[in-house]
Amino acid sequence: MIVSANQLVAGCIVTADVIGKSGMPLVKSKTVLTDTEIFYLQKMLVKEVTxxxxxxxxSSFVPEKDSVSVRPAIIQVHFLDAYAAAAxxxxxxxxxxxxxxxxxxxVLRKHILPVLEKVSEWEGNVFxxxxxxxxxxxxxxxxxxxxxxxxxxLQKAGFSEADIKQIGLAAYLADCGMAKLKQPYHIQKRRLHDSEWEDVQKHPTxxxxxxxxxxxxxxxxKLAILQHHERADGAGYPLRLPKEKIHSFASLLSICDTYHALISERAYRAAVSPYEAVDIILEEQFRRFDPAMIQHFIQAFVDAQQNTKVRLSSGxxxxxxxxxxxxxxxxxxxxxxxGQVKALTEIPHIRIEQIIYEAR
Structure with a gap:
């Protein structure tokens, strides 16, 4: 049967490819729809689905009477649910x-677009x-x-919706080349040997x-994907490009890639705190990153921490x-x-050790 995208419910089985304006399938036949996929179809302004x-x-599917408005349950797809589905x-x-x-x-757009669109609405701390x-x-x-x-x-810096979606998708795809390496280095529980590291440096290509x-x-x-490990000092890979040849979006991808890697637990090292990760990035900024993109990143980070609870090194x-x-x-x-207000710029021996997690 043919129904409106607003009539879909989780568990519906698609029986014909849903084709987007580009002529490419947004959802393929035989897909069992989830709330996230329905939300995606509605955001893509799909009118009818078979x-x-x-x-x-x-159980039988009896579609409810169509409505012009999007179903409230679909609007309420949580950012963290979309994030989990994307991973x-x-x-x-x-x-x-x-x-x-x-x-x-x-298919990849279907997975990541809800994350890119809902991150600004989420009350949690994306950093x-x-x-x-x-x-x-x-x-x-x-x-x-x-x-x-x-x-x-990019949202905080006022970039266009098109750039946000395209460069967000580039970030999602940047490491897909890891699938083509000789070994599954991404699951290694130790630091790589020199020969292995040389192989890993091929993944952007x-x-x-x-x-x-x-x-x-x-x-x-595509350029951001290729260049996301290049450095302003020319010591990056795979092409060792000078800073004037590196696209600014590639540099932003590199900043976010570095930051997320630092705050993530790895088998061979512990995660660092968000504030320590920012310190590390700032120490490297002139050797590695585009200054304008560093400023955009720092502004977004600072704004996200306003009114956040933290644990200080003093306890x-x-x-x-x-x-x-x-x-x-x-x-x-x-x-x-x-209740005292303290400026940490004036107390060099005290630092922020941890952002305190608050459920959202």
């Missing part, structure tokens, strides 16, 4: 790439994502997390080749009340117990 007369559980979807695609499958941009979700496998979490960070920074002919990905998104719990972007890791804080 589905089976029964749901996945075997899980990436893992499935990565497994397929390892066995020779090509990159299906339409502390590992605190909200237990990491199962690093690479899919890293792909979804880096994409969310890129979107948050493989990633670029995997998406080079994809019509749904812009040229600047005190405090709330961030003001941050000067020139000193993003040394804000003014109000101690919870004493």
């Amino acid at each position: 589905v089976a007369g029964h749901l996945e559980d075997g 899980e979807g990436y893992q499935k695609q990565f497994n397929a790439w390892q066995h020779g499958s090509t990159v299906d941009i339409a 502390n994502l590992p605190a909200y979700r237990r990491q199962i496998d690093y690479l899919p979490e890293h792909a979804a997390g880096t994409a969310a960070l890129v979107a948050a920074v 493989f990633s670029y080749r995997m998406v080079e002919q994809a019509p749904l990905l812009s040229s600047k998104a 005190d719990i405090a709330e961030v009340v003001f941050t000067d972007t020139n000193h993003p890791t040394r804000p003014m804080v109000r101690e919870q117990e004493s």
Whole structure:
């Protein structure tokens, strides 16, 4: 039967490919729809979908009367649910790439677009994502997390919706070339040997080749994928480009990639705190990153920490009340117990050790 996208419910079985304006399938036949996929179809302004007369559980599907408005249950898809679906979807695609499958941009857009669109609405702290979700496998979490960070920074900086979606998708795809390496280095529980590291440095080239002919990905998104490990000092890879040859979006992707990697637990090292990760990035900024993109990243980070509870190295719990972007890791804080406001710029021996997780 043919129904409106607004009539779909979780468990509906698609019986004909849903084709987007580009002529590429948004959802393929035989897909069992989830709330996230329905939300995606509605956001893509799909009018009609052909589905089976029964749901996945075997019960009959009787569509409700169509409504112009989007169903409230679909609007309420939570950011963290969309994020989890994006990580899980990436893992499935990565497994397929390892066995020779090509990159299906339409499927990947379906997984990551809800994350890119909902990150600005979420009341949680996108710069502390590992605190909200237990990491199962690093690479899919890293792909979804880096994409969310890129979107948050670009939204805060006022970039266009098209750029946010394209560069967010580029961040999601940047490491797809890891599937083509000699060994599954991403699951190693030790630091890599020199020969292994040389092989890993090929992954941006493989990633670029995997998406080079994809019509749904812009040229600047493809360039960001190829260049996301290049450095301003020319010591990056795979091409060792000078800073004037590196696209600014590639540099932003590199910043977010580095940050998310630092705050993530790895088998061979512990995660660092968000504030320590920012300190590390600032120490490297002139050697590695585009100054304008560093400023955009820092502004987004600072804004996200306003009124956040933190644990200080003194053991005190405090709330961030003001941050000067020139000193993003040394804000003014109000101690919870004493009520005193302290400027960490004036107390060099005290630092922020942890952002305190608050469920959202």
